[in-house]
Amino acid sequence: MELKYVPTVCPFCGTGCSFNLVVKDGMVSGTAPFQRSPVCDGKTCQKGHYAYELVNSPSRLTKPMIKKGDELVEVSLDEALGFIAEKLGSYKENDFAVIVSANATNEDIIALEKLAKNVMKTEKFTSPAAIGIDASAGTIAEIAKADCILVVGNLLESHPLVARRVANAKDNGAKIIVVDNYSSPMAKIASEFVKAAPGAEAEAISKAGELIEGKNAVVIFGIGVTNAETAIAKAALDVSESKKAAFIAIPAQSNGRGAILLGADASFGEVMSESSKAYYIAGEDLGPLDAEFIVVQDSFLTSTAKSADVVLPSAVYAEVDGTVTNAERRIQLVRKAQEPAEGVKAHWQIASDVAEKLGVNFGFDSAEAVFKSVYSDLSYEIISKDGFVLPESKAKVSECAEVSKVTVSDDYPFALISASTIWHGFGGSGTLSANCKSLIHEVPEIFAKINNEDAVDIGILPGHLVKITTDKGSLEMPVKITKDMEKGVILVPSMSVGNKCICMLTDGEKAIPAKVERLEA
Structure with missing residues (x-):
């Protein structure tokens, strides 16, 4: 039996925890602690611990499919690519939209942006991370050194290893203030708990800001997936600025920060508008879609894939080399631990294949070549040990509509x-x-x-x-x-x-x- 350990980055939230994939005879079979991780010190949450199980799930897609009638039917890769090229040739510029998962690697995002903007000439390129929040002060390890921390939301469940740093700070004597809608697990470790009425989170954050004290304060917001996230982040940013506290917003997705930095940030409202006649979706489940033509590349038959005209099987995190950028702007290596099934490729390779069918050669012969097309001063060797932390920038939150307190009624009490x-x-x-x-x-x-x-x-x-x-x-x-x-x-x-x-x-x-x-x- 051949046994090896391959360090990689968790495919779930934006914390960027690392672990070792246990590989037996070429197949991923478990996880083990990666003690040198600068983010998590070898710890993981439940999702990270069991992330290996999805790699060889029996539900994995391994064959391209084209919808014929009402059914998706397996076809050859060449037939699928030819059909995509033929169909996409009839769409012009902003008729066409590309949406990439914010769990995809930087390399995937770079190649898909080229497909969108250079090949299809569309500005409709986005990801679920595109909600107008960009705030990443300091590093996750430095949270433990804060003397006062305001946490917005249930960080213990959304981003457990960031919450661990908050707990470290509390052990060191820091004051912990938590804003949430209920007595959440995070609220239970707070020094001060400010309960927010549903829909009135911004008001509660402002009230909690009055409790901030100390010279090294931090405001942390674990970003979720609702329409209220930007309004909540805006309230948190206002408090951090008034109290001269650092502000860090942790993306919901593993490469949410990378997606924003690489320009996958067009407005979802514009991308999903009626003017979009064709969609190209990479690795994201958006629910059933209705459009003239839909291409999905994914590892599983999601509800979005079921509504597609063409489905291309993609590799999962354990089958690719690449990088992701976590909440603290740390670019880290994702390493291939096992070979994907025959014909299954990384998102960046699939995008390159589609572009070539449309007459454009990206010229990428490796994941690192894709990476260096944007980060020319870096290499996989440079970032191989502890990653590379990109320079900090001023926190920004887009203008957004205010959110109001929920009003109940006899019908909906x-x-x-x-x-x-x-x-x-x-x-x-x-x-x-x-x-x-x-x-x-x-x-x-x-x-x-x-x-x-x-x-x-x-x-x-x-x-x-x-x-x-x-x-x-x-x-x-x-x-x-x-x-x-x-x-x-x-x-x-x-x-x-x-x-x-x-x-x-x-x-x-x-x-x-x-x-x-x-x-x-």
């Missing part, structure tokens, strides 16, 4: 909120965690958390099924009962498992009026 869970990721990351059998074993489906007094009023017990309804629709799910939730507030994690996602009820809002009904057993 509850405020429904969404937040992270430590077991599953957002968006494309949710696709990854859904293919980790241990994570699914722990949390096999979405669920609702409800206050114990509300549970008595409705007549439900732990594990009972409930139907949650908003003006967007209804979903059925099991319920968890806890004193941590406020009366009149229900929480459903922002995760996608199977064909259910809270986004189906909220349409991207962080908080929305809802009603809860018990379902008979």
